[in-house]
Amino acid sequence: TAALPSTTQRTVGEGFMGAAAYLDDHAAEWETQSSTFTPSYFKTVTTFARSASANVTSTEKAPPTPPFGVEILKLKPWLGAAAVPMRIIGFFPGCSPADVASFILDEERRLSWDKNYAAFHVLGVSKDSRLESLLIPPASQRPSTSSSTVVQPSTLRSAVLNSPLQSWLDPSKTQWAWACHRVSSSLLAKLGVKPKFFSYERLALANESGTQNVIAYRSVSTADKSSVMASYFGEEVLVPSPAFVDELFDFYLKHKKPTDDAVFMHHQTIALLPVNATDPNALEKLVLEARTAASIVSTSFTDSLIAPSANKTPSPPSCGTVMLMTSVNETPIPAGVPKWAEKRIAHFFTSHAYEMLFTALTKHLQKNHSPRPEATDK
Numbered sequence: 001t002a003a004l005p006s007t008t009q010r011t012v013g014e015g016f017m018g019a020a021a022y023l024d025d026h027a028a029e030w031e032t033q034s035s036t037f038t039p040s041y042f043k044t045v046t047t048f049a050r051s052a053s054a055n056v057t058s059t060e061k062a063p064p065t066p067p068f069g070v071e072i073l074k075l076k077p078w079l080g081a082a083a084v085p086m087r088i089i090g091f092f093p094g095c096s097p098a099d100v101a102s103f104i105l106d107e108e109r110r111l112s113w114d115k116n117y118a119a120f121h122v123l124g125v126s127k128d129s130r131l132e133s134l135l136i137p138p139a140s141q142r143p144s145t146s147s148s149t150v151v152q153p154s155t156l157r158s159a160v161l162n163s164p165l166q167s168w169l170d171p172s173k174t175q176w177a178w179a180c181h182r183v184s185s186s187l188l189a190k191l192g193v194k195p196k197f198f199s200y201e202r203l204a205l206a207n208e209s210g211t212q213n214v215i216a217y218r219s220v221s222t223a224d225k226s227s228v229m230a231s232y233f234g235e236e237v238l239v240p241s242p243a244f245v246d247e248l249f250d251f252y253l254k255h256k257k258p259t260d261d262a263v264f265m266h267h268q269t270i271a272l273l274p275v276n277a278t279d280p281n282a283l284e285k286l287v288l289e290a291r292t293a294a295s296i297v298s299t300s301f302t303d304s305l306i307a308p309s310a311n312k313t314p315s316p317p318s319c320g321t322v323m324l325m326t327s328v329n330e331t332p333i334p335a336g337v338p339k340w341a342e343k344r345i346a347h348f349f350t351s352h353a354y355e356m357l358f359t360a361l362t363k364h365l366q367k368n369h370s371p372r373p374e375a376t377d378k
Contacts, residue, residue, distance in 0.1 A: 094362075276317075
């Protein structure tokens with residue numbers, strides 16, 4: 001009988017952990033493509049933070065809310081030229097990590113603001129006991145560690161839940177799901193870029209106080225059922241049942257169109273971190289840390305970005321949320337699109353997406369009678 005893969009074999013090579021290792025090895029090599037994080041922007045946020053820490057509630061006394069901030073960085077390709085690591089650092093003044101996470105993860109909310117999303121569908125396990133029973137068979141039906149078949153583990157779930165993040169996360173707030181979405185644009189269509197289809201496993205985490213969130217993604221290929229992988233918990237293997245795999249692929253193929261180009265996400269993560277309003281330099285320091293941050297499964301990530309504000313009681317007042325998104329994706333780009341155009345397109349669509357998200361968050365806060373003043377024009 002074949003032995004299970006060793007711990008070393010499970011965490012190297014291509015896939016979520018292979019990309020994580022690459023990000024860790026090259027953390028200091030990110031190159032800035034565009035940024036709105038200027039000295040004057042940091043100064044404006046410092047003024048805004050002072051009012052947040054002083055609990056100023058009158059719009060006559062409080063300074064106006066700054067516009068969102070965004071920075072795009074790029075790393076040299078991984079796996080030859082196939083996968084290009086990208087990093088986006090965003091700042092949403094006056095918004096909490098929990099609110100930002102909700103507007104990213106929830107189907108209805110996401111579709112209400114993200115005009116680049118032509119479709120978004122979630123098949124959740126955390127809230128569906130029937131799906132969970134299909135995914136994780138009873139203990140008596142699980143293969144033993146002497147199984148003759150070597151089962152490829154889900155490097156997403158296993159890696160994240162067994163990383164240093166386990167000391168920070170609140171298990172009751174973990175959401176495990178499979179999802180898919182389609183991104184399309186009339187502007188991209190004019191450049192010959194087809195709609196992009198993403199199909200993936202998703203894991204959303206939060207700390208006990210709900211002041212920090214981490215979201216991780218790993219693609220599931222609609223052309224290969226073996227990409228729906230088992231999970232390791234220690235040395236125990238939890239294998240998806242054939243019934244679950246069939247249902248999941250029916251779900252993906254129902255929403256995928258023949259004209260779509262599939263995007264393969266080897267590794268994509270989002271960290272949502274509060275900015276301490278009592279520290280006038282908090283945003284600038286957090287942006288500096290984010291620029292050279294390692295992967296979310298690294299010890300240094302937890303030590304430098306998670307630990308400083310994790311589960312503090314009481315939580316210090318916050319003046320907004322930093323969103324750190326890192327992706328290692330294979331995205332089909334027509335050969336005729338020049339590199340300079342790719343850079344401009346990336347900046348345009350990122351800035352536009354962040355503007356739409358910030359507008360939706362601002363309306364949400366105003367609707368719920370937040371004391372936060374109205375945002376100024378960009």
